[in-house]
Amino acid sequence: MHKLIIAAAALVAGLSMAPAAQAAEAGAHVERQAWSFGGIFGTYDTNQLQRGFQVFREVCSSCHGAHLLAFRNLMEEGGPEFSEAQVRALAAEYEVADATADGGRRAAVPADRWPSPFASDQDARDANGGSLPPDFSVLAKARGVKDPFPTWVFNYFTAYQEGGPDYIHALLNGYHDEVPEDAPHGSDGAPFQLPDGKHYNDYFPGHAIGMGPPLSDGVVEYAEAENGTTVPHTLEQYSTDVAAFMMWMAEPHLVSRKQTGFAVLIFLVLFAGLMYGTKRKLWSGIEH
């Protein structure tokens, strides 16, 4: 059976060597970032999630919704872990639609979902030159990076699940003011044509993205930490923080999921060892 496995591996390797030219359309290669929540031991960085939330709230949320995010999620364990008082105060700053309230609107409470910036998808399109800003709730898991052959095999063993935040980080850093020289040519050989109202991005499929560069150095003012340390007010920092926050939004139970996983796996391995010992003892008198 070993021969079979080796032969199969060799064949798959052979198959995947042949074509490498197909990646041109999909966009530039996305660099993997060192996420605190990456790998099997990874957990969210509370401070980073709080900063990411700030970027989301001050910049992204003016166009992007997050209809599955409840205010109360922001104080849950394993998330940004704001205090209950902070979350109540935050929610009170927002209004939500409520058919049973006077006038149909009332101040939000922690149980409410994050209010959408537009009343409907059509309103959102009308306000954004025809492009629909996608909802952020699970967006970090709805994007990914397609790895070439040997890499994706290793992903099963390293549990690499951070393609979404990697892509979001790359996208936010992938804007060009002008169409670059190395932009792909059309199938007829004509130079790249950027439609009106679109922006050139290295990583967006097709390169013409409706969203203008949303972040740039200094647009968000991070508060200084109690011990006086600061994080840089740079595009790189903002994009990393907001991508981490979006991953948390898409996967809010990641930390407890992995914690449970360790307990389950350790139990299963020990249990399997005991089962094997029992099985051997039982079969020791049988020639088989």
Add this chain to the structure above:
Amino acid sequence: MSEHSTYVPGNAVEKWLDDRLPVVRFAKEHLMDFPTPKNLNYWWTFGAILVMCLGVQIVTGIILAMHYTPNVALAFDSVEHIRRNVSGGRVIQATHAVGASMFFVALYIHMFRGLFYGSYKAPREILWILGVVIFLLTTATAFMGYILPWGQMSFWGATVISNIFSAIPLVGDSIKQLVLGGFAVGNPTLNRFFSLHYLLPFIIAAVVALHIWALHVPGNNNPVGVEVKDSRDTVPFHPYYTMKDLFAMVVFMIPFAWFVFFAPDILGHPDNYIMANPQVTPAHIVPEWYLLPFYTILRAIDFNILFIDSKLGGVIAMGGAMLCLLIVPWLDTSKVRAGTFRPMFKWFYALFVINFIALMYLGAQEAAEPYTTLAKVCTAYYFLYFLVILPVLSRIETPKPLPTSISESVLGKAHA
């Protein structure tokens, strides 16, 4: 094989029950005393593992159905609701989703074990055919289950696959409309797929019962493929195989848990985290990995054959690929069961396994060269293996001498 009961009712109540409904006797005969060849290797544990998989899917599925809403406007968010707000929901949902993949891992290993050790040969043809029926039902169930989260791949996978029906001449479009409940995939489709997805596992369970019944008439095949001669060749199912199967199940749960807790989304597709949108077609529609070999065969026929257009040709090829399995007991007429004793068969079988993996790989690739040519080559080998190689090998191959009994083969191994 029914003459092996050692059951003696222990008391008056058991005696009373035994005279009316001998369930205890039945359980003792079939779950405990059942004589099982003592030389079964670990490839034989996947039957028990599959029973576990079906159980896990049914239990988690019933709980998911308590929280899921089969409506195009609500389905996507209701799955997220399960992950986010239902107690334990994220584990139950991940177990169900990963469980489908693990089910197919076990299913394919179980089938390839049967193909190597000739477990489909007389007197086990019905056992094998019931197994193929379970495979087809499971495929249908998994396909319909994948529609329920109502993501982009759910929707477009259903759209592509349901087009298969429209290839059937004359009645194709009517059948497609009947299956979908309309002209395109929509709310009626989601509702009926949910209903059928809940129904089919219980039908599978019933066929599994028949499958085990058909197993318990001739008894297990075994790695040397020689029939059981006397009681020295066998051990009682319990405790020997219950213990071995339980151990194998626990080992199988380790990669299962790995995916559930550390990489629950790695077996899926990111596009399925985007809610279904009939107006936006994903750049690259791929079915789940376990359907890929047959999807490749479907796509490999991209040319017309006489009056059969390429679409119908693909459907015929895909259906044929599954039907080949049903008739394999009559294609492979070699008297020797186990591949171990068949010097030529071994190599063609190894190539068949590699070919199947290649078909799976090709199904996930774009329809471009060199994939399209490779897909045709691999599809050709798939059919050659069943329709030409197996029948011809049965006639020309000289098998190695078989041991006279299971006991002899076991002793030979022990003293080698």
